[in-house]
Amino acid sequence: MENPPIDSLDKDAILARRIVDAGPGLASEAEAELYRRLAPRVRLYGLRHLRDEQAAADLVQQVLLMTIEKLRAGGLRETERIVSFVFGACRMVVLDLRRGHARRERLLQQFADDITIADASADPRLDHERLARCLERLSERERAVLLMTFYEDKRAGEVADALGLAAGNVRVIRHRGLERLRDCVIGTQA
Amino acid sequence: MTAPACNAPIGPALLIEYWLGELDETAGARIDEHLLGCGECSGRLAEIVGLARGIRAAVREGAVRAFVTDAFIKSLAAQGVRLREYRVARNGSVNCSVAPEDEVLVARLEAPLAGVSRLDAVFYGSTDAAAEVFRDIPFNAASGEVVLTPNTARLRLTPSHQLRVRLVAVEAGGERVVGDYTFNHAAFDLRA
Numbered sequence: 001m002e003n004p005p006i007d008s009l010d011k012d013a014i015l016a017r018r019i020v021d022a023g024p025g026l027a028s029e030a031e032a033e034l035y036r037r038l039a040p041r042v043r044l045y046g047l048r049h050l051r052d053e054q055a056a057a058d059l060v061q062q063v064l065l066m067t068i069e070k071l072r073a074g075g076l077r078e079t080e081r082i083v084s085f086v087f088g089a090c091r092m093v094v095l096d097l098r099r100g101h102a103r104r105e106r107l108l109q110q111f112a113d114d115i116t117i118a119d120a121s122a123d124p125r126l127d128h129e130r131l132a133r134c135l136e137r138l139s140e141r142e143r144a145v146l147l148m149t150f151y152e153d154k155r156a157g158e159v160a161d162a163l164g165l166a167a168g169n170v171r172v173i174r175h176r177g178l179e180r181l182r183d184c185v186i187g188t189q190a
Numbered sequence: 191m192t193a194p195a196c197n198a199p200i201g202p203a204l205l206i207e208y209w210l211g212e213l214d215e216t217a218g219a220r221i222d223e224h225l226l227g228c229g230e231c232s233g234r235l236a237e238i239v240g241l242a243r244g245i246r247a248a249v250r251e252g253a254v255r256a257f258v259t260d261a262f263i264k265s266l267a268a269q270g271v272r273l274r275e276y277r278v279a280r281n282g283s284v285n286c287s288v289a290p291e292d293e294v295l296v297a298r299l300e301a302p303l304a305g306v307s308r309l310d311a312v313f314y315g316s317t318d319a320a321a322e323v324f325r326d327i328p329f330n331a332a333s334g335e336v337v338l339t340p341n342t343a344r345l346r347l348t349p350s351h352q353l354r355v356r357l358v359a360v361e362a363g364g365e366r367v368v369g370d371y372t373f374n375h376a377a378f379d380l381r382a
Contacts, residue, residue: 083227131244132253183359
């Protein structure tokens with residue numbers, strides 16, 4: 001897991017290099033493509049750390065505007081380090097958002113006019129009726145554990161306490177249930 | 191053209207633990223950075239997040255039947271979900287309905303559960319249809335109740351009928367009836 005996925009990084013780095021080499025505002029296609037690639041990942045980071053759709057959307061805009069501005073200004077010469085830069089920016093902005101020091105408006109005023117903002121949503125929009133039918137196909141314990149876990153993103157220990165089970169047992173049921181649900185929703189039987 | 195392959199993919203179990211914040215800070219940060227650089231693994235996480243969102247929607251729409259806990263019902267109430275609750279004594283009955291404003295129905299079946307390690311629920315309809323058996327339902331023995339959220343969306347469309355629920359403890363020596371519960375469901379009459 002420590003090793004970065006080389007192909008994906010290469011593509012991001014190539015786009016970053018194009019932006020650096022072109023000069024400010026002259027590589028709009030590369031900027032849009034880099035935004036399109038990174039936005040869903042930054043959004044997931046935001047959802048994971050902020051647990052809020054709107055805050056995650058704010059994070060995407062702030063981090064990617066900072067990133068593209070950095071590249072435009074030639075401030076990131078080693079473009080293969082683009083993901084490290086984005087990671088650092090994510091951490092910083094999340095701290096800012098948590099402190100309530102949003103700088104969104106300032107950044108948007110400064111840079112947003114000439115940067116295309118893409119839809120960052122990457123998680124598939126599921127057919128809810130199908131998902132509900134698939135939930136009913138799970139065992140009683142799998143269904144209860146998935147509902148209790150994902151309705152409020154509860155950890156295994158909390159669900160285990162509520163059901164009088166061991167946390168390890170809840171993790172096993174949770175993993176198995178989610179895999180079965182995924183197979184049913186994505187598969188042909190529902 | 192195929193998507194670029196990740197040379198160190200993160201498995202789904204670890205992705206779930208990451209998503210729920212079960213990992214320590216160092217492990218979580220390693221996965222943060224990996225996901226920011228990896229479309230393949232972040233795509234798998236997005237799938238999990240999509241399923242989680244679908245589960246939340248199904249619960250809020252009352253579209254799924256489940257045996258849950260009192261704490262879960264309290265968290266629904268705290269989030270503003272409109273609940274209608276029926277408490278049924280052991281071997282008792284209740285008249286029940288679903289009003290248009292109800293989002294989730296809750297049935298609390300009072301039952302002596304001390305010493306019970308496995309419980310099945312058997313549903314008998316008022317027709318000749320075969321009984322439905324739900325095996326190994328989740329419960330908290332200390333609570334003295336089994337908490338059921340029926341598929342409210344489906345029940346809303348169902349005509350008046352009677353449903354009997356039998357709780358059966360499965361023990362080493364065989365099965366033992368814990369209690370019978372009767373629901374006299376009246377379809378909601380908008381003209382009333």
